[in-house]
Amino acid sequence: xxxxxxxxxxxxxxxxxxxxxxxxxxxxxxxxxxxxxxxxxxxxxxxxxxxxxxxxxxxxxxxxxxxxxxxxxxxxxxxxxxxxxxxxxxxxxxxxxxxxxxxxxxxxxxxxxxxxxxxxxxxxxxxxxxxxxxxxxxxxxxxxxxxxxxxxxxxxxxxxxxxxxxxxxxxxxxxxxxxxxxxxxxxxxxxxxxxxxxxxxxxxxxxxxxxxxxxxxxxxxxxxxxxxxxxxxxxxxxxxxxxxxxxxxxxxxxxxxxxxxxxxxxxxxxxxxxxxxxxxxxxxxxxxxxxxxxxxxxxxxxxxxxxxxxxxxxxxxxxxxxxxxxxxxxxxxxxxxxxxxxxxxxxxxxxxxxxxxxxxxxxxxxxxxxxxxxxxxxxxxxxxxxxxxxxxxxxxxxx
Amino acid sequence: xxxxxxxxxxxxxxxxxxxxxxxxxxxxxxxxxxxxxxxxxxxxxxxxxxxxxxxxxxxxxxxxxxxxxxxxxxxxxxxxxxxxxxxxxxxxxxxxxxxxxxxxxxxxxxxxxxxxxxxxxxxxxxxxxxxxxxxxxxxxxxxxxxxxxxxxxxxxxxxxxxxxxxxxxxxxxxxxxxxxxxxxxxxxxxxxxxxxxxxxxxxxxxxxxxxxxxxxxxxxxxxxxxxxxxxxxxxxxxxxxxxxxxxxxxxxxxxxxx
Numbered sequence: 001x002x003x004x005x006x007x008x009x010x011x012x013x014x015x016x017x018x019x020x021x022x023x024x025x026x027x028x029x030x031x032x033x034x035x036x037x038x039x040x041x042x043x044x045x046x047x048x049x050x051x052x053x054x055x056x057x058x059x060x061x062x063x064x065x066x067x068x069x070x071x072x073x074x075x076x077x078x079x080x081x082x083x084x085x086x087x088x089x090x091x092x093x094x095x096x097x098x099x100x101x102x103x104x105x106x107x108x109x110x111x112x113x114x115x116x117x118x119x120x121x122x123x124x125x126x127x128x129x130x131x132x133x134x135x136x137x138x139x140x141x142x143x144x145x146x147x148x149x150x151x152x153x154x155x156x157x158x159x160x161x162x163x164x165x166x167x168x169x170x171x172x173x174x175x176x177x178x179x180x181x182x183x184x185x186x187x188x189x190x191x192x193x194x195x196x197x198x199x200x201x202x203x204x205x206x207x208x209x210x211x212x213x214x215x216x217x218x219x220x221x222x223x224x225x226x227x228x229x230x231x232x233x234x235x236x237x238x239x240x241x242x243x244x245x246x247x248x249x250x251x252x253x254x255x256x257x258x259x260x261x262x263x264x265x266x267x268x269x270x271x272x273x274x275x276x277x278x279x280x281x282x283x284x285x286x287x288x289x290x291x292x293x294x295x296x297x298x299x300x301x302x303x304x305x306x307x308x309x310x311x312x313x314x315x316x317x318x319x320x321x322x323x324x325x326x327x328x329x330x331x332x333x334x335x336x337x338x339x340x341x342x343x344x345x346x347x348x349x350x351x352x353x354x355x356x357x358x359x360x361x362x363x364x365x366x367x368x369x370x371x372x373x374x375x376x377x378x379x380x381x382x383x384x385x386x387x388x389x390x391x392x393x394x395x396x397x398x399x
Numbered sequence: 400x401x402x403x404x405x406x407x408x409x410x411x412x413x414x415x416x417x418x419x420x421x422x423x424x425x426x427x428x429x430x431x432x433x434x435x436x437x438x439x440x441x442x443x444x445x446x447x448x449x450x451x452x453x454x455x456x457x458x459x460x461x462x463x464x465x466x467x468x469x470x471x472x473x474x475x476x477x478x479x480x481x482x483x484x485x486x487x488x489x490x491x492x493x494x495x496x497x498x499x500x501x502x503x504x505x506x507x508x509x510x511x512x513x514x515x516x517x518x519x520x521x522x523x524x525x526x527x528x529x530x531x532x533x534x535x536x537x538x539x540x541x542x543x544x545x546x547x548x549x550x551x552x553x554x555x556x557x558x559x560x561x562x563x564x565x566x567x568x569x570x571x572x573x574x575x576x577x578x579x580x581x582x583x584x585x586x587x588x589x590x591x592x593x594x595x596x597x598x599x600x601x602x603x604x605x606x607x608x609x610x611x612x613x614x615x616x617x618x619x620x621x622x623x624x625x626x627x628x629x630x631x632x633x634x635x636x637x638x639x640x641x642x643x644x645x646x647x648x649x650x651x652x653x654x655x656x657x
Contacts, residue, residue, distance in 0.1 A: 020523055021520060021522070021523070022518050022519065022520070022523060023518060024517050024518055024541070024543070025446045025517075025520060025540070025541045025543040025545075025546055025554070025565070026543035026544075026568050028543075028545070028546065028550060029543075029545035029546065029547065029550075069624070096645075101458060116607055167458070167652060168444065168445075171556075173445065177445050177446075177447050181449075181570045182448040183451070184448065184568065184570055185568055185569035185570065186568075187545060188568075192630055231550060283490045283492045283496060284495065284518075285445065285492065286445070286447075292492070294492070294496065296496065297467045297493055297496060297497070298443075298467075298492040298493035298494075298495065298497065299443065299493070300444040311604070
């Protein structure tokens with residue numbers, strides 16, 4: 001199986017009018033080096049073989065496809081979950097972390113930095129670096145550190161330094177800023193292991209290619225199980241890495257709707273949300289042109305989501321292109337809708353999803369009866385890390 | 400922008416810091432103390448090129464409610480009260496959201512001399528350069544120690560006014576040692592424009608050292624830090640006045656001011 005999409009593009013990192021490389025000059029050389037190294041790696045069978053071996057024998061791929069008939073009653077279709085929650089470390093994030101950590105090693109970089117919101121990308125990066133013997137530093141907003149204490153502890157036990165970022169709202173956007181600052185100062189020795197399909201070229205392409213494995217497996221699995229392609233693929237979207245990985249192998253399947261679920265927080269109308277498409281406009285953030293939540297002066301707006309992993313003011317440029325071209329649809333899902341879906345899946349199927357993934361579940365419920373007969377939902381991560389939040393939300397300690 | 404065979408000191412302060420009015424007072428004091436040009440920062444929520452001092456200052460400016468219009472009015476007020484070139488240093492998104500044409504028109508009308516845009520690389524800069532040129536504004540691009548010779552040539556070709564040489568890899572902030580002679584020499588192979596060195600310069604001795612091999616010095620964080628550390632604005636302005644005097648003496652020691 002090939003992980004890498006044959007149509008790598010023309011090397012400019014443009015997806016329609018989106019993408020690009022809006023970065024300080026100090027980073028250009030590092031980004032050029034990364035582009036060249038990645039292009040070599042993706043054509044190198046030895047690299048693909050090494051990654052495949054790690055994914056199969058370390059990460060636990062392929063992940064299963066689970067039909068969830070009791071949950072499906074709320075959706076009104078046959079529902080299959082792509083179980084990225086069963087990937088080692090509990091989310092799809094390890095696919096990208098292993099690939100980029102291998103790349104860092106090929107580039108001779110002894111140090112890796114990363115940013116994380118919910119901690120899943122941080123844990124995946126810390127894991128890959130521990131496995132490959134690479135020094136690792138992860139930047140994380142102070143608010144996220146507070147609500148994702150378990151993942152902070154996991155990163156630390158893996159030998160990673162977790163740096164608290166108190167600026168801004170103390171969430172993912174601020175952690176990305178701080179990681180960029182570190183990278184500007186340390187580009188010679190350091191690879192920035194970017195966690196989502198956003199950022200300057202070539203990151204959106206690298207992350208998408210490394211996450212395509214999710215959709216490639218799911219496409220084959222669902223055809224084997226049902227004899228057909230799904231009517232819809234549904235995934236949550238913050239930066240959009242799990243969604244682009246799930247969507248991409250279905251892009252040419254005109255009969256399959258691609259539906260991204262973004263975090264509407266308290267509701268798009270309240271202004272307290274992270275629904276980039278519902279409430280944003282085109283601009284430049286973190287190195288690429290895409291939809292951005294911003295005010296009329298172009299200042300990035302503070303976001304809110306109960307899910308730290310979706311609490312981001314931007315979105316990957318390829319999603320913006322898919323949205324504008326009409327190939328994918330994006331629906332806002334509120335905190336309450338996501339939490340209700342989380343509890344429903346737990347109680348009907350014995351699976352506790354991440355709050356991020358619960359947005360996809362809720363999106364499928366919301367579009368009930370409109371999705372066709374067979375629906376594939378990417379369960380991007382498991383919910384262990386979110387139990388503090390869930391306990392508070394549902395008042396479980398008092399139940 | 401600068402006269403030939405001179406050494407120039409460029410001072411940076413974000414607009415709206417500590418307030419819009421006090422920012423204007425401070426910028427004027429900087430010129431009175433010896434700055435030959437000013438860079439006025441447009442406060443932005445995600446200043447990835449900036450270290451802690453400038454981050455802190457722009458955050459305060461935004462919390463004070465500073466808007467793009469306030470920045471342009473600051474340029475207007477300072478340009479009207481001084482005879483030095485006034486540049487705006489800004490990340491790209493605020494310019495794009497304001498409207499490229501509208502921003503250039505307003506900046507030119509305000510008496511601004513041009514822009515430094517640290518996250519707008521040359522390959523994405525044509526829309527800006529065309530509009531800036533039409534309005535008589537300079538576009539100053541930054542070259543980094545990591546820039547290849549080909550990039551240096553592209554940066555030099557795209558720049559007008561002067562070329563900004565980053566003394567070091569990293570974000571803005573004071574450093575105990577600064578360098579940049581090698582990069583300045585590489586830029587000079589590609590252009591006759593003045594080459595000024597910024598990032599990390601904080602005292603007169605460093606300014607003098609840099610003026611020995613470059614056409615001038617750009618200082619930001621050290622100036623901002625004086626205001627951040629001051630107990631009140633007047634003390635901050637006095638401290639900045641003293642620092643700019645020291646920096647100007649160092650910069651101008653060998654040749655003189657423009």
